[in-house]
Amino acid sequence: MNFKLSEEQSMLKESVSRFIRERYDFDMRKEVMKLSEGYSRDCWATFAELGWLSIPFADEYGGLDGTIEDVAVVMEEMGRGIIVEPYIPTVVMFGQLLSLSRNELLKSEYIPKIIDGSCLGAFAFLERQARYEVTDIKTTGTLQGDHYRVNGEKAVVFNGGNADVIAITVRTGGQQCDRHGVTVLLVQSDTPGIETTSYQMMDGQMAANMVFKDVLIPHSNVLGTVDAGTELVEAVIPLVILASSAEALGVMTVLNELTVNYAKTRSQFGTPISSFQVLQHRMVDNFMAVEQSRSMLYRGLCTYADEEAYDQNERLRSLHAMKVVIAKSAKTVGEEAVQIHGGMGMTDDLNIGHYLKRLISITTLFGDADFHQKRFNELSYKT
Amino acid sequence: MDVKFTREDLMFRDEVRAFFEEEYDFDLAKQVLNDKSDDYKSAIVAWQKKLHKKGWIAPAWPTEYGGSGWTVTQRYIFESERGRLGIPDAIPFGLKMVGPVIYTFGNQQQKERFLPRILSSDDWWCQGYSEPGAGSDLASLQTSAELVGEDYIVNGQKVWTTFAQFADWIFCLVRTSKEIRKQQGISFLLIDMNSPGVTVKPIITIDGKHSLNEVLFDDVKVPIENLIGEQDKGWTYAKALLIHERAGIAEVADSRSSLNSLKAQAAAETSGGAAIIEDPVFQMRLSDIETELMALEYTELRALASMADGGMPGPESSFLKIKGTEIRQAISELALQLVGYYGGALDSNLDPGVLGHDFASQARVNYMYGRAASIYGGSNEVQRNVIAKMVLGV
Numbered sequence: 001m002n003f004k005l006s007e008e009q010s011m012l013k014e015s016v017s018r019f020i021r022e023r024y025d026f027d028m029r030k031e032v033m034k035l036s037e038g039y040s041r042d043c044w045a046t047f048a049e050l051g052w053l054s055i056p057f058a059d060e061y062g063g064l065d066g067t068i069e070d071v072a073v074v075m076e077e078m079g080r081g082i083i084v085e086p087y088i089p090t091v092v093m094f095g096q097l098l099s100l101s102r103n104e105l106l107k108s109e110y111i112p113k114i115i116d117g118s119c120l121g122a123f124a125f126l127e128r129q130a131r132y133e134v135t136d137i138k139t140t141g142t143l144q145g146d147h148y149r150v151n152g153e154k155a156v157v158f159n160g161g162n163a164d165v166i167a168i169t170v171r172t173g174g175q176q177c178d179r180h181g182v183t184v185l186l187v188q189s190d191t192p193g194i195e196t197t198s199y200q201m202m203d204g205q206m207a208a209n210m211v212f213k214d215v216l217i218p219h220s221n222v223l224g225t226v227d228a229g230t231e232l233v234e235a236v237i238p239l240v241i242l243a244s245s246a247e248a249l250g251v252m253t254v255l256n257e258l259t260v261n262y263a264k265t266r267s268q269f270g271t272p273i274s275s276f277q278v279l280q281h282r283m284v285d286n287f288m289a290v291e292q293s294r295s296m297l298y299r300g301l302c303t304y305a306d307e308e309a310y311d312q313n314e315r316l317r318s319l320h321a322m323k324v325v326i327a328k329s330a331k332t333v334g335e336e337a338v339q340i341h342g343g344m345g346m347t348d349d350l351n352i353g354h355y356l357k358r359l360i361s362i363t364t365l366f367g368d369a370d371f372h373q374k375r376f377n378e379l380s381y382k383t
Numbered sequence: 384m385d386v387k388f389t390r391e392d393l394m395f396r397d398e399v400r401a402f403f404e405e406e407y408d409f410d411l412a413k414q415v416l417n418d419k420s421d422d423y424k425s426a427i428v429a430w431q432k433k434l435h436k437k438g439w440i441a442p443a444w445p446t447e448y449g450g451s452g453w454t455v456t457q458r459y460i461f462e463s464e465r466g467r468l469g470i471p472d473a474i475p476f477g478l479k480m481v482g483p484v485i486y487t488f489g490n491q492q493q494k495e496r497f498l499p500r501i502l503s504s505d506d507w508w509c510q511g512y513s514e515p516g517a518g519s520d521l522a523s524l525q526t527s528a529e530l531v532g533e534d535y536i537v538n539g540q541k542v543w544t545t546f547a548q549f550a551d552w553i554f555c556l557v558r559t560s561k562e563i564r565k566q567q568g569i570s571f572l573l574i575d576m577n578s579p580g581v582t583v584k585p586i587i588t589i590d591g592k593h594s595l596n597e598v599l600f601d602d603v604k605v606p607i608e609n610l611i612g613e614q615d616k617g618w619t620y621a622k623a624l625l626i627h628e629r630a631g632i633a634e635v636a637d638s639r640s641s642l643n644s645l646k647a648q649a650a651a652e653t654s655g656g657a658a659i660i661e662d663p664v665f666q667m668r669l670s671d672i673e674t675e676l677m678a679l680e681y682t683e684l685r686a687l688a689s690m691a692d693g694g695m696p697g698p699e700s701s702f703l704k705i706k707g708t709e710i711r712q713a714i715s716e717l718a719l720q721l722v723g724y725y726g727g728a729l730d731s732n733l734d735p736g737v738l739g740h741d742f743a744s745q746a747r748v749n750y751m752y753g754r755a756a757s758i759y760g761g762s763n764e765v766q767r768n769v770i771a772k773m774v775l776g777v
Contacts, residue, residue, distance in 0.1 A: 128737070131654035131723055155738060156724045177656045199731030202747060209733055268520035278764055331716075338589075338754045342518050342762065343543045346588045346595070346755050353589030353751070364723050370664050 003298055009073045015050055016074050020081035026351045029204070032084060037162055038198075038206040039085045048117030053091055056239075057099060061111035068239050069301050072246035079250025082351075082358045084204040086120060089159035092243045094121025096236045097167045097184060101223035106186055110165060122163035122189075124154035124210055125233065132367040134169070134237070135230055136177045139212060141170030141185060143219070148172070148185060150193075150215040160208030161198030163189050168212070173227050184229040186221040203358040237366050238304055238319050245297050245326050248362045251355050252290045252330060255337040258352065259283065262341055279340060286336055289329035296322040313379055320376035327369035330359040386684075392456050399464045406433050407470050413741075416471065424507070424549045431473050431504040440502055441478055448486045448494070449502045455691045459684060466636025469644065474546070477501040477508040480624055481554040484571065488612040488620045497552075497573070511541040511555035511574070511598060512621070519765045521556070522565045522618065526600060528557035528572060530607065530614075535559075535572060537580075537603040543759065547583045547596035550576050556621055559614050571617035573609040580604075590751035591729070632700070632760055633683045633707035638676050641714045641749075645669070648742050649721055659721060668720075672713045679706050698773035701766040708756035708763060715753040718746040726750075 005013060023043070024032075032040045047053050055070050057063025064070070071092065078087065095114050098107055098121075113119035130136035139152025150170055160166065166187050174181025189196070193215035198208045224232035260283055263274035273279055300322035304315050334356035338345035345352045363369070388396070407430065415422045434440040442458050444450030453461070465472070473479075482501045485493055500506040517524040526539025537557060547553065555572045562568040574581070580603035586595040612620055646669065649660035659665050686699045719726050722743040735741055757763040771777050 126724060128725070128739075129653045129656075131652070131659075133655035136655050156728060197731060197733050199733065200729045201727045202729060203727065207728060209737060267516075268518060268523070270520075270523075276764075278767075335754065339757055339762075342758050343513065343595075343755075346543075346758065348587040348589055348591065356589070357751075360719070361727050364727065368720060368723065370668070370720070374664060 005073065009070060012052075012055075012070065013073050013077055016052070016077035017080070019046065019050070020077060020083075024081040024083060026354075029082065029084065033200075033204050038200055038204070039162065043083070043085055044120075045117050047085065047087070048115065052087070053117060054115040056091065056096065057111050057115060061107060062115050063111065068242050068305065071239075071243050072297065072301060075243045075246040076250040076253075079247035079358070080254050082203070082251060082354060084206075086122075086159035086162065086206070088240060088243055088247075089123065089163070090114060090119075090121040092240050093123035093158070093236065094163070094165070094167050096239050097123060097223055097232060098186070100232060100235050101184070103186075103221075103223055106221065106223070110186075113164075119165060120159060120163045122157050122159040122166045122208075123236075124157040124160060124166055124168040126155050126157070127153065128155045132371045133177065134233055134366075135179050135182060137169055137171045137182055138176055139168070139170045141172045141183055141217070143172070146219045147216045148183075148219065150185070150187075150212045150217055152212050154210045154212075156201075156207045157210050158205060158207050160189075160210050161196050161206055165189060166210075167223060169229055169233060179230045181227050182229040182233070183226050184223040184232050185217045186223055187215065187217045191215055191217070201361060203354070203361040205361065241319060241323060241366055242297070242300055242304065244362045244365050245293075245300065245322055248326050248330050248359055249290070249293055249297055251358050251362075252293060252333045255333050255352065255355050256283070256286050256290055259286070259337045259340050262344075266342075273340075282336055283340070286333045289332055293326045293329045296325040317376060317379050320372040320379070323367060323372035324369050324376060327363045327372070330363050331369075334359040386456075388456065388460075392460060395457055396460045396464065399461055402437060402439075403464060403468050403470060406430075406437075407468070412471075421549075424546075427471075427474060428504045428507075434473065435503050440473065440504075441482065443479070444482065444486065448482075448498055455684070455687045458687065462636040463639070466639035467643070469640040472634070472637065474507070476510050476545070476550075476554075477504070477506060480510060481508050481552075481573070484554070484611060484620050484624050487623065488571075492608065493573075493611070506551045507546070507549045509544050509547045509550035509553045509576075509598075511544060511553045513543045514540060515542055519762050521621075521761075522569070524556055524558060524569065526555065526557050528559050528570060528605065530559070533607050535605040535607065535610070537572070537574065537600045537605055539600050541598040541600075542595075543586070544583075544596045544598045545594055547576070547598050548585065548593070552576060553581075553598060554611075556617055559617075562615070566618040568615050569617040569621070570614050571611040571620045572605055573611065574600075574603065574605050575609075578603050578605065588752060589754070590748040592748065592752065594752070633679060633703035634711060635676065635680050635683055635707070638679075638707070638710050638714060641711070641718070642669075642673060642676065644742070645714060645718050645721065648718070648739075652721060652739070665721075668717050672710060672717065675706070675713075676710050679703070679710060682706070698770050701761075701769045701773075704760060705763050705766050705770075711756055712753050715746070715750040718742075719750040722746045 051064060052074055054063045055066035059065045098110055110119055125134055127138055141148040141150050166189055168185050168187060169182055170185060171181055172183040193213045195211040196208045198206060201207050263279055264272050266273050300318050303310050303318035337352050338356060341352050344350055411426050415426045431440060439451050441449055442451045442453050442461060446452040478501060485497050512521060514524050514526060528535040528537045553574050553576055555574055556569050557572050558568055559570040560568040580601040582599040584597040585593045586597060587593055588595055649665060650658050652659045683703055725738040725743040726747045728738050730744055
């Protein structure tokens with residue numbers, strides 16, 4: 001048993017880390033966020049050149065055949081820079097829906113374009129009334145000849161405004177909240193009938209609301225199986241959760257470093273505030289919270305990936321538990337970082353609040369602590 | 384022990400209720416309370432002027448200076464009704480902070496000059512305490528005032544000054560001599576914000592808004608008649624003021640109002656076809672907060688009743704500050720949790736209803752700005768130190 005990174009993973013980590021140090025410090029990030037598209041095409045091209053966009057894709061499409069662990073290595077370092085480029089929406093959400101879809105035509109068309117950086121993706125799963133229930137879907141897809149006619153509205157589609165191509169969940173059968181009757185379709189974002197309103201999220205990520213009015217999508221664009229889209233979505237959500245949890249770990253690590261350094265240099269009552277025991281103990285708690293989070297990330301990665309050793313129940317339990325522990329840590333670490341920085345922590349000019357905002361967004365993604373704790377309970381305490 | 388309302392109390396309650404419902408402009412408040420522009424200022428001033436005309440603007444002031452002359456019960460009723468209807472409290476800097484210092488420690492001429500304009504909200508005040516090097520350790524402040532002839536010449540920098548951009552006056556702690564004990568040698572000065580040499584620089588906070596400022600003083604001339612009490616004794620007056628600041632800081636009525644809004648939102652928000660308020664886990668989160676608030680409400684009443692009996696506000700104001708801000712933060716955290724993804728979206732050209740943005744966006748702003756509550760007015764760490772020392776004697 002060992003928890004060391006492989007040589008390839010260490011190189012990957014160093015390559016992302018160098019990029020953040022040299023090209024994505026906090027001031028550069030501010031410049032990126034001012035760009036009209038809300039992300040940097042130059043940075044994205046660099047991601048492609050350095051091979052980061054190819055990690056989790058199969059060799060036959062030009063991918064690196066990497067694992068979710070490899071993605072987690074990248075995401076943790078990206079968290080240190082709170083990059084706003086749409087890596088998760090494009091590579092993990094859209095990319096993995098495509099990868100797991102078994103639609104060979106679409107895979108060979110789009111995966112190479114994701115890898116070379118020429119195609120951005122998004123996953124339109126959320127509806128206003130649904131919150132964290134991904135099967136709560138009112139958007140309809142009605143089969144007419146060889147096309148689906150899609151009507152409805154998706155909210156907070158990450159990267160929706162910049163995406164060239166979008167995966168969308170539609171209801172092709174059943175009632176509003178049924179697991180069955182959900183189909184995942186792929187649609188070009190410039191298809192007639194799609195009305196997109198883009199906005200920025202508090203963490204700098206771009207998102208959009210998308211209205212679909214009589215949008216025609218060919219039947220050949222089904223990802224996965226008709227009416228059984230929930231299975232595909234539920235195969236991809238764990239990957240998104242693992243990737244974003246790794247990012248949260250990177251964010252929390254930076255926050256603790258910054259906070260301890262600040263406490264050592266900020267003097268009040270004639271002494272650095274780091275000399276006060278009440279702050280020392282809380283910084284120790286935050287340190288332990290991040291270590292526990294790292295343990296949960298590793299547990300999640302090891303358990304979820306090992307289908308032979310663990311049954312589905314245990315694999316899911318480890319994911320829900322990871323979300324719970326990391327969400328709680330994120331809240332404490334983020335809020336304490338602001339508190340210990342005092343008034344400075346409240347200013348928009350300092351990076352602390354921006355890290356806190358990213359933590360809140362990650363916590364929200366596919367369910368907060370209460371949501372996952374309930375799921376954990378359902379799987380754990382059955383009679 | 385008796386908390387029953389008398390017939391007079393009930394009549395007073397009806398009068399307060401009727402006044403609020405008739406005079407408070409709920410529509411205007413909805414439009415302006417979330418942005419901190421000049422419209423916000425004029426809406427606040429207009430409302431405070433109505434309270435002033437009614438004689439209700441300064442419940443805690445002695446009647447000889449324009450106070451309402453209410454019993455503890457009446458103050459409780461007024462606050463409860465205010466919270467029930469979600470009407471914000473008056474801006475505290477003049478009415479709860481400098482006003483009491485002026486009527487307690489000021490001279491006759493200062494009382495006549497400043498108090499009426501505080502009551503009528505014709506002057507907007509801000510508080511010049513914190514400095515870059517003096518936060519929790521307020522007494523290490525460095526802004527200097529040197530007496531030259533009939534004027535103090537003030538130089539230095541104040542920070543985290545709320546609403547300095549609206550202010551006509553600032554009350555400042557300044558250093559007038561360098562004594563061995565740093566609490567000595569501090570004086571309490573009233574400074575006209577229009578004086579040459581005063582510069583206000585905005586600080587944008589993590590909620591994306593502009594409430595806070597830096598205030599810079601460059602050879603600002605302040606006439607000696609603007610000194611409160613004696614030179615070098617300002618720390619004593621400031622301590623008295625901090626106690627007043629904390630007495631209102633439990634903000635029970637405002638928490639009650641936020642909690643009511645949160646319940647209404649949780650009834651409207653859904654997931655998987657059911658209202659969030661029906662979710663037992665969410666109910667536990669709500670009642671964790673509401674039960675604490677119920678306790679705090681009585682803790683505050685006990686403190687008020689003891690003050691009415693002639694007791695001086697003491698360390699219990701630290702208690703009220705800690706619990707009050709913790710509850711306010713807990714409400715803002717749960718409100719943000721409720722709106723989930725939708726609260727993360729910044730304002731856009733979407734119809735505000737689409738993402739629930741009348742309250743989802745506000746939940747984010749409240750949460751973010753609310754982080755300051757455990758920092759300002761003496762951080763909660765410092766307040767705990769006060770209780771440890773004054774109450775536990777350790």
